[in-house]
């Protein structure tokens with residue numbers, strides 16, 4: 001695989017690369033995380049002017065929205081965009097492309113080995129800057145920071161699967177040893193042929209990430225078994241989803257839930273007098289707002305096999321429901337019956353759009 | 365869910381079972397069974413759909429949440445769907461819902477998929493009776509006794 005080594009830290013190296021792409025006109029815009037130097041506020045920004053690039057912090061462990069959501073329409077604009085995505089954002093985007101919610105054609109997808117992101121409350125409280133040095137130390141030692149999202153701690157897909165450009169930002173990347181950039185596609189090689197740095201050929205040294213992989217796998221098992229224990233069975237589900245206020249925030253921020261008219265927001269779930277009468281005649285009491293649990297069960301069946309475990313849903317839940325852990329656990333299990341891995345390959349069709357004539361002999 | 369074992373001894377319990385039957389095959393089989401005066405449990409309610417692929421997850425989930433003790437989904441045998449491939453898609457979707465229920469420990473046995481052709485009136489009667497009996501043994505859907513969702 002072609003590679004470029006830039007004798008700078010990974011975060012400086014990637015900024016050089018973005019500057020090269022934008023200033024040479026290889027791309028019209030850059031999408032990446034940004035921190036405003038005056039206020040310390042974080043957001044995701046689309047930048048077209050080179051002078052605004054310096055505010056970008058593309059590798060920062062912050063995800064204010066799952067970028068794949070906003071990238072959908074942008075990717076169809078006909079403009080060339082370099083998008084810096086966390087591995088799970090890239091996988092989510094691939095899932096969206098499969099659902100005709102975007103295109104990879106005009107994009108340069110740039111991703112990096114990922115140490116996980118901070119929950120949004122730490123970001124909103126302005127703590128990222130202070131937490132960053134420790135985070136970087138822990139991640140470069142191949143360990144899991146204790147203050148990242150639960151599903152990040154349990155994420156096994158922290159090496160990007162099919163980015164045009166991959167930056168080594170966890171594991172093999174040691175401060176001062178230079179920034180390794182891997183070019184996985186012809187368009188990336190073409191666009192970066194004149195980028196400064198030492199051009200060569202190399203593959204990501206994944207052995208340096210084995211320690212992290214093992215730790216993540218252990219965390220995953222721990223998380224899923226605690227979810228199995230506390231959040232399953234009717235009683236368990238009532239206990240956790242009984243807290244739900246029905247804001248649908250979790251589905252709003254979900255990169256997979258793309259339906260503009262969600263069934264749960266349609267007239268099918270517009271409660272009227274006959275609904276209340278029927279329900280009360282049967283049970284004598286009704287929890288309001290109604291059907292919050294049905295909402296979760298429905299969403300779990302509709303989309304969980306495509307869940308990439310980014311953790312946005314848990315982060316926005318106002319009542320602390322571990323939505324992401326429940327969805328990722330259930331999703332892993334539904335995806336497994338179809339041998340499916342969300343975001344692995346854009347040509348792999350989503351399981352409910354295809355079938356085999358001979359399958360599931362135990363059913364029917 | 366926990367108390368289903370005790371209730372299963374209750375032979376008085378008449379389960380509410382809902383069948384989603386494809387118009388072209390199983391619904392016709394139901395007609396045939398009726399015409400042949402075969403006995404069908406009176407607590408079995410039929411919803412006629414144009415194809416097993418019409419049945420989406422929310423339809424089935426809502427039926428459970430509204431208190432059905434069991435749900436039978438029935439369509440044409442693989443290869444015989446009136447619309448060609450509907451039942452293959454239906455089977456995938458069904459497998460998915462069943463897996464979700466299994467993973468969440470939500471009585472997946474209360475949900476069953478069968479293929480019954482228009483000619484199989486006898487089999488229809490059997491399938492419905494067997495499934496109803498299975499649900500009777502499982503006991504009432506515990507969702508009925510909670511007012512928290």
Ligand code: SF4
Pocket residue numbers: 063086087088089114115116117149151152153155156157158308309310311
């Ligand atoms: S879920 Fe994985 S890829 Fe996504 S931010 Fe967390 S660690 Fe990174």
Ligand code: SF4
Pocket residue numbers: 243244245246247248249250251313316317318319320321323
């Ligand atoms: S974000 Fe939380 S409260 Fe809002 S719908 Fe989702 S689970 Fe319920």
Ligand code: FES
Pocket residue numbers: 386387388389414415416417439440444445446447448450451
């Ligand atoms: S028409 Fe009967 S299953 Fe499709």
